[in-house]
Amino acid sequence: MSIVDSLRRARKNAGTPLSEAASVSGVGVTNLSAIEHGRRDPTTATAQRVAAALGVSFVAVPARGRSTAAEAAAAILRADEAGNPALAYRSFIQLADDLGAVDAVTRVVLAAEEPERSRSRWTDAIAGIVELRLNEVGAPLPQWVRDTLGDPEHPWEPQRSDIAFPFPPDEELVPEPFRKRGVLIEENELASA
Numbered sequence: 001m002s003i004v005d006s007l008r009r010a011r012k013n014a015g016t017p018l019s020e021a022a023s024v025s026g027v028g029v030t031n032l033s034a035i036e037h038g039r040r041d042p043t044t045a046t047a048q049r050v051a052a053a054l055g056v057s058f059v060a061v062p063a064r065g066r067s068t069a070a071e072a073a074a075a076i077l078r079a080d081e082a083g084n085p086a087l088a089y090r091s092f093i094q095l096a097d098d099l100g101a102v103d104a105v106t107r108v109v110l111a112a113e114e115p116e117r118s119r120s121r122w123t124d125a126i127a128g129i130v131e132l133r134l135n136e137v138g139a140p141l142p143q144w145v146r147d148t149l150g151d152p153e154h155p156w157e158p159q160r161s162d163i164a165f166p167f168p169p170d171e172e173l174v175p176e177p178f179r180k181r182g183v184l185i186e187e188n189e190l191a192s193a
Contacts, residue, residue, distance in 0.1 A: 003047050003058060008036045009070060009116045010054045025053035059109070066098040066110060073115030073126050080122055085159035092125060092158070096190045099133035107133055114144035124150035124181040125158060129190065131177035150181025157184040 011021050018036070022029040027046055034040040035050075042050070051057060067075070072095035079087035099107050111130045115123065127148035134141055157169060171179065173186040 003051075004035055004038070004042065005074070006056070006058070006070070006113060007047065007050050007054065009114070010051075010056045011036075013114050013117055014054060016054065021050060021053055025049040064102075066102060066106075067095060068109075068113055069095060069099075069111045069126060069130050070113040070115040072098070073118075073123065076122050076126065077116075077118055077120055080120060086161045088122065089158055089160045092122070092129070093190070093192050095126065096129050096133070097192050099129065100136075100191065104137035104139050107137060108139045108142075111145070112142050114142070121150075121156040121183065122158065124148060124156070125178065125183045125185060128175070128178040128181050128183050128185070132175050132190070135177065148181070150183060152180060152182040155182045155184050 011018070018033060019029050021027075022032045025032070025046075026049055027035075031040065031046075032050065035042045035046070047058075072091055075091045076088045076095075079085075079091060099110060102110065111134060115126060117123070127145045127150070130145050131141055134145075155171075157165070169184040169186050171184065173188065174184055175187050175190075178185050
């Protein structure tokens, strides 16, 4: 992922049309479109103008090879859309591991950027793991996590491989941040072996 991906996500999540972002930032629509589609690399000044127009800023943080929640969400949704449930699930578990392996401040930073909005139930699972890992260290939740309410009336269990699990999850073992969103993932699944 890159600054361009983050800018595109911020614009889409805000519901800002490309033309409006271009107008407010002073960047031509054609130029901004080319940047968003990877046909042109923005200068630092251009990226800063677009970010300011969208009300976002960038902070350099040592991630030490860990993915942000937004980056992981993009990988999970790509795998899910490609019909690869095993890769989607492995990417989700990697996010759980990445968040669990760092200090409180780094967890907050890795979780801060809102993933691109999606109707996929994976979004509920991602919000659940972020809430769980931030609660473990008493860290505040980003607004996007608080706003991702899920659908507790219609529980969802992710497909973990090409073959469905032969037994349902035990809801008693599902952590509250998942259960309240209707996501059925047991706590013992949240760490890689």
